[in-house]
Amino acid sequence: MKSYSVQEINAVLRGSIIGDTTHSISSPEQLELADQNQISFIGHKKYEKFWMASKASVAVVNNEISIEPGENRVFIKVQNADLAMSQVLELFAKSAPVFDNPIHDTAVIHPDAILEEGVKVGAGCYIGAGVVIGKNVTIYPNVTILDECTIGAQTIIWSGVVVRERCHIGACCILHPNATIGADGFGFRACPERGLVKIPQIGNVVIGNGVEIGSGSCVDRGKFSSTIIGDGCKIDNLVQIGHNSVLGKFCIMAGNSGLAGSVTLGNGVIIGGSASIKDHVTIKDGAVVGAGSGVTGDVEAGITVLGYPAVEARKALKQWAILKKMASQCS
Known part of the structure; x- marks a missing residue:
């Protein structure tokens, strides 16, 4: 089983170490399930409240996090905790399945096929x-x-x-x-x-x-x-x-x-x-279509659309607020 010190992990992340711990890290885990030999992450201030209940000894956190790690615990502060955590996962990733032979005997390969090195x-x-x-x-x-x-x-x-x-x-x-x-x-x-x-x-x-x-x-x-x-x-x-x-x-x-x-x-x-996107529709650069939306017409660059049929996000939110108000008045 792979195991790393905080310093070894930070050599990859190049963040700032806050605090100290005697624990080595054997695997990553989500905050609420982690134990003292596991590393987790806090990607937003709204998740700070879960740190005290967690048993993780180390967390990768965004620079904006304001709480202290506590006794025998460490924060590794970085610009982007989500991206940094992907590097941590790579450290602990297990090897891919092994091929005993490069080409298995039962594979059927046409003689005209070309397989490079x-x-x-x-x-x-x-x-x-x-x-x-x-x-x-x-x-x-x-x-x-x-x-x-x-x-x-x-x-x-x-x-x-x-x-x-x-x-x-x-x-x-x-x-x-x-x-x-x-x-x-x-x-x-x-x-x-x-x-x-x-x-x-x-x-x-x-x-x-x-x-x-x-x-x-x-x-x-x-x-x-x-x-x-x-x-x-x-x-x-x-x-x-x-x-x-x-x-x-x-x-x-x-x-x-x-x-x-x-x-x-x-x-x-x-x-x-x-x-769902209707046929022959064009959605231009950088646009976002919200979950569950149905797009029936072209979407301009850089905007977010929501709803069914999908409309620009601010308009959709106004429509939903009006419907909610109407429903409450009728009840």
């Missing part, structure tokens, strides 16, 4: 014709990568992922279990003779570098060209991205949110959990 492929994987997999890619058991796909260097693909034909994934990406890249877009049209006619989806998916896609999420292939996920985007679990949608760089989509077809997100857009 350092690639690892787990049991039960299928890699199709014309696939190119870059250096040091890790593919865990039971992954399917169909024909003519490319996977960039140092990408990690967890078990159960399916990457359909002709899709392209950049470097340093992470695809979590059971994500699906390149499923058919949802395209049907009514026909008097045949009922609902399926519209062929002949495009693909192009994913940039440093993208993370959560478990059970689906990125549909384009009907004509490409569904595009820009560099650095972070997609939570159970997210739906419809065909021919285009995400700019560093967008965030929280769990159970969804984009219909041909949605465009600018750079740095944030979509809250369970939010």
Whole structure:
């Protein structure tokens, strides 16, 4: 088990040590569950009140925290406790699952596929014709990568992922279990003779570098060209991205949110959990869509929208206040 002194941890964080402790730190834990050999964090002044009841001997805290750590306890003060805590978690992270052999005997790899140096492929994987997999890619058991796909260097693909034909994934990406890249877009049209006619989806998916896609999420292939996920985007679990949608760089989509077809997100857009975005909508750079909102029209850069249908946040809050007042008058 890894164990660190406060000084060793602070050598990574480069914060200011307040107080002293005889305890070594064996793991991180949330404030209310921590014991004396664990480190926690306080990211905002409103959580100061929980420190005295906690048994943690060390906490990473923002510089604004005004309380003292107390006897045999330490604060490590930093500019941003959330970011610093991510460094602490890296210190204590356990090793990834081990591959006894770089390429498992049960993996099926087409002779035309190209696997560059350092690639690892787990049991039960299928890699199709014309696939190119870059250096040091890790593919865990039971992954399917169909024909003519490319996977960039140092990408990690967890078990159960399916990457359909002709899709392209950049470097340093992470695809979590059971994500699906390149499923058919949802395209049907009514026909008097045949009922609902399926519209062929002949495009693909192009994913940039440093993208993370959560478990059970689906990125549909384009009907004509490409569904595009820009560099650095972070997609939570159970997210739906419809065909021919285009995400700019560093967008965030929280769990159970969804984009219909041909949605465009600018750079740095944030979509809250369970939010729904109508087809052919454009959400410009830096805009935020609140959790559970339904967006039916374009959203200008830098604003926050809330509600169903979504409107600018201040307007939504005024509407809710009026409704609450009306309800109280009628009761």
